[in-house]
Structure formats: structure tokens, C-alpha cells
Amino acid sequence: MSSEIPRIQRVISILWPSFLTSGLATILFFTLFDPVHLLAGTALAELSRLGAYSIGFFCFWGLTILTSGLTCYFSQPCDDNRRRTRGRQDDSLGSAL
Amino acid sequence: MNQTASTPNDREVENALYQKRKKIYPREVHGLFAPRCVLGVFVLLGLYYVIPWVSYEGHQAVLFDLPARKFHIFGLVFWPQDFFYLAMLLVIAALSLFFFTALAGRLWCGYACPQTVWTEAFLWMERKIEGDRPRQMKLDKAPMSLRKFRIKATKHAVWLAFAGWTGFTFVGFFTPIRELGVSLANLSLGPWETFWIIFYSFATYGNAGWLREQVCIYMCPYARFQSAMFDKDTLIISYDEARGEPRGSRKRSDDRAEKGLGDCIDCTLCVQVCPTGIDIRNGLQYQCIGCAACIDACNDVMDKMDYPRGLIRYTTQNRLEGKPVHVLRPRTLVYGLILLALLGGLVYAIATRVPVDLNIHP
Numbered sequence: 001m002s003s004e005i006p007r008i009q010r011v012i013s014i015l016w017p018s019f020l021t022s023g024l025a026t027i028l029f030f031t032l033f034d035p036v037h038l039l040a041g042t043a044l045a046e047l048s049r050l051g052a053y054s055i056g057f058f059c060f061w062g063l064t065i066l067t068s069g070l071t072c073y074f075s076q077p078c079d080d081n082r083r084r085t086r087g088r089q090d091d092s093l094g095s096a097l
Numbered sequence: 098m099n100q101t102a103s104t105p106n107d108r109e110v111e112n113a114l115y116q117k118r119k120k121i122y123p124r125e126v127h128g129l130f131a132p133r134c135v136l137g138v139f140v141l142l143g144l145y146y147v148i149p150w151v152s153y154e155g156h157q158a159v160l161f162d163l164p165a166r167k168f169h170i171f172g173l174v175f176w177p178q179d180f181f182y183l184a185m186l187l188v189i190a191a192l193s194l195f196f197f198t199a200l201a202g203r204l205w206c207g208y209a210c211p212q213t214v215w216t217e218a219f220l221w222m223e224r225k226i227e228g229d230r231p232r233q234m235k236l237d238k239a240p241m242s243l244r245k246f247r248i249k250a251t252k253h254a255v256w257l258a259f260a261g262w263t264g265f266t267f268v269g270f271f272t273p274i275r276e277l278g279v280s281l282a283n284l285s286l287g288p289w290e291t292f293w294i295i296f297y298s299f300a301t302y303g304n305a306g307w308l309r310e311q312v313c314i315y316m317c318p319y320a321r322f323q324s325a326m327f328d329k330d331t332l333i334i335s336y337d338e339a340r341g342e343p344r345g346s347r348k349r350s351d352d353r354a355e356k357g358l359g360d361c362i363d364c365t366l367c368v369q370v371c372p373t374g375i376d377i378r379n380g381l382q383y384q385c386i387g388c389a390a391c392i393d394a395c396n397d398v399m400d401k402m403d404y405p406r407g408l409i410r411y412t413t414q415n416r417l418e419g420k421p422v423h424v425l426r427p428r429t430l431v432y433g434l435i436l437l438a439l440l441g442g443l444v445y446a447i448a449t450r451v452p453v454d455l456n457i458h459p
């Protein structure tokens with residue numbers, strides 16, 4: 001997990017696996033629960049099913065992006081970080097995000 | 098790629114790695130495999146764009162009706178509680194992928210993967226608009242001019258139109274496509290339908306127009322775990338090193354034995370046609386999607402040189418090493434048997450399920 005990995009690969013490795021798992025989560029979740037029943041009586045009762053699916057998907061995706069991003073962030077070599085703060089602080093993961 | 102950390106010119110190496118990827122301009126090929134590939138593209142794209150329009154007994158034949166929470170596949174209707182069938186179908190799909198990969202390598206990638214199919218379609222449009230590989234390269238090098246702008250704008254407009262149609266079709270699998278078409282014509286599309294059409298269109302445009310081989314290299318899980326399904330009897334595309342080396346250029350009239358050369362004339366055509374930009378002569382690489390373009394290109398060269406074809410060919414590691422080849426082997430037998438059992442199970446389950454649900458059918 002260091003500078004050998006092209007930036008595009010890092011960005012993709014956060015966005016893409018999270019996209020896949022959130023898709024899976026969306027399918028499982030909405031197979032079990034019908035949004036019309038879930039939202040009945042709430043402020044979102046007017047929301048169409050398609051809308052609920054979409055919002056659900058993006059909520060899942062946001063969450064999984066956060067997870068993937070944190071995993072990437074924590075998998076940076078720790079020593080490297082210390083050295084970097086003294087030397088140069090360019091291309092740590094932060095800039096890739 | 099792994100000497101970055103401690104070398105003195107550390108920074109330089111890193112910069113080089115951060116450079117924008119080199120754009121790959123695949124050269125067009127003609128040959129034995131190319132037509133098959135085109136056929137694949139036509140059949141698959143045809144199916145994708147036509148299926149949503151097919152009607153069956155008065156309703157859309159294949160409709161994963163998300164708003165109504167039921168899936169129609171011809172006469173069958175699936176409800177959320179039938180999720181089990183979907184899961185089983187996915188397991189079967191995964192297993193068939195294992196089976197065919199063990200047998201014949203990356204058949205999937207070269208002929209059936211949506212990424213390849215749409216990229217091929219986009220490449221074809223690019224070629225029609227910008228010309229062949231040398232022209233495309235020249236155009237990209239040239240400074241911006243009215244002509245360049247016009248050509249590029251046309252290309253992107255055509256790409257976007259095609260992508261838009263793709264997005265529309267995609268959403269048409271999930272909401273009734275005829276109604277969707279009517280609301281599109283009246284400009285009365287629902288907000289979520291509009292959103293997903295645009296989302297999917299841009300995904301198509303980005304993946305097939307811009308990312309291309311990078312999808313295979315960075316995003317495809319299959320590319321990474323395929324080696325687990327390969328063995329020495331798997332059909333792969335391979336360069337015959339024993340025959341080709343030492344490579345070197347020569348005149349057609351030269352006697353290669355006299356010059357001490359192998360069959361490869363080092364024309365690099367195989368590299369130029371490769372959509373992922375690799376050199377198959379370096380051995381099997383996970384970036385190779387098995388499209389067989391290099392086979393066609395090299396066979397052409399061999400014909401021109403009056404050498405036998407097949408310097409690059411479909412073969413297996415065992416055959417290259419002169420050992421016997423086994424098509425039937427424990428791996429394929431096990432995959433095949435499980436596959437058959439699951440398929441049988443699924444068909445049985447669906448067949449015995451039908452009468453119950455037909456009663457609920459409105």
C-alpha cells in the first residue's frame with residue numbers, strides 16, 4: 001500500500017468494492033423489507049419504491065465507501081508515515097482522495 | 098515496479114508512475130477470430146437492446162419490475178419470497194464461469210463480458226469517425242484546430258447518444274419500457290427513472306469510452322482470481338517461445354536458419370492490436386483478456402513471411418511443453434457435475450413451483 005500503486009487504482013479500490021457490496025446489501029435489504037411498509041406513517045410515506053431503493057442504495061454506498069476508505073487509510077505503513085512527516089508530505093492516501 | 102522506496106531517484110520513479118496512463122490505440126484486425134468476436138458483439142448487444150421490447154401474452158416478456166416488486170420472465174412470475182431462485186441462479190452462473198474458465202481460459206472476457214462488448218462497440222464508432230490507428234494517433238498529437246474539434250465533438254456526441262440509449266434500455270428492464278418510452282417522449286419521466294438513465298449512461302460512456310482496459314486491470318475481480326481456476330490443461334493464448342526466439346527483423350528473402358533467428362520477426366503487430374496493451378511474448382499475464390486479436394495479427398504476418406501459422410495460438414501449457422493434454426480431468430469433472438446437479442435442481446424447483454403462483458397471477 002505505498003506509492004507503487006497508481007492513483008486511479010487507489011480511487012477505484014475504494015469506490016468499486018463498496019459499490020458492489022452496497023448493491024448486494026440493497027438487494028438483500030429490499031428483498032426482505034418492502035419500502036412502502038417501512039415508510040408508511042413516516043415523513044417519507046410519499047416516496048415511490050424506486051426512490052426508496054435508490055436512496056437506500058446510496059446510503060449503503062456512502063457507508064461502504066467510508067469503510068473502504070478507512071481500510072485504505074489504516075493500511076498505510078506506519079513507519080513510512082513517520083518518515084514522511086519529517087521529509088515530504090506529498091502523496092499519502094489523503095491526496096488520492 | 099518495486100524499487101521505489103530507497104532508490105536515489107525515488108521522486109522521479111514515483112512521478113513516472115503517476116503519469117497519465119498511455120492511451121492505447123488498438124489496431125484493427127482481420128482474421129479467423131475477429132469475425133467471431135464481432136458476431137458475439139452483435140448477438141449480445143442485439144439481445145440487450147431488443148429483449149425489453151419483446152412482449153409475451155400482452156406484457157413485457159422480461160421485466161424485473163422493481164416498482165411492483167415482481168419479476169416477469171416470460172410466463173413465470175417471481176416474488177420477493179422467491180429470492181432463493183435468484184440466489185441459486187447466481188451460484189449457477191458463478192459455477193459455469195469456473196467451469197468454462199478451467200476448460201478454455203478467459204473465453205468470458207474476450208467474447209461475452211459486457212465491458213468488452215461495449216468497448217468494442219465504442220472502438221468501432223471511434224474508428225468510423227477518427228479513422229484507423231495511425232490516424233487516431235496523429236489526430237491526438239495535432240494541436241487543437243477546428244477540424245480536430247469537429248471530429249472529437251462528433252465522436253463524443255455519437256458516444257453519448259449511444260450511451261443514452263443504453264441507459265434507457267437498462268432502466269427499461271426494471272420498469273415497463275413502453276411506458277418509459279412514452280414518458281420520455283412527453284418529457285414526463287419520473288425523477289428516479291431520469292436519474293438512473295443518466296447514471297447508467299455515464300457509466301457506459303465512462304467505462305467503454307474512457308476507462309476501457311483499466312476496468313479489466315483494476316476493477317475486474319475475475320482477472321485476479323482466474324489463476325486459481327487455471328491449470329496446465331487450460332486453453333490459453335500463448336506465444337511459442339521455442340519457435341519464435343531469438344526474434345529479430347529480416348527481409349522476406351532471408352534464410353532465418355542462416356541468420357540464427359526464430360520465427361518472430363519482431364514487427365510488434367501483436368502488441369499494437371492488443372486492447373490491453375501488453376506484449377503476449379512476455380508470457381501469460383493477468384491483463385490478457387484472451388481476445389485472440391494477437392493471434393489474428395501474427396497469423397497474417399506468418400502468411401506474408403510464408404512461415405507456418407500459429408506462432409501465437411490457443412494452446413495449453415502441457416501441449417507447449419510437449420506433454421499430453423487432458424480435457425476430462427478431476428477439476429472439470431467436479432465443476433461439471435456440480436453444475437449439472439444445480440441446474441437440474443433449479444429446473445425442478447421452478448417446475449414444481451409454478452402451479453401455486455399461477456393462481457396469484459392477476
Ligand code: SF4
Pocket residue numbers: 336341344360361362363364365366367368378394395398408409
Ligand atoms: S506479430 Fe508475430 S512476428 Fe510480429 S512481433 Fe508479434 S509474435 Fe513476432
Ligand code: SF4
Pocket residue numbers: 334367370371372373374375376377384385386387388389390391392
Ligand atoms: S495478449 Fe492477445 S489475446 Fe491477450 S488481450 Fe492482448 S491481443 Fe488479446
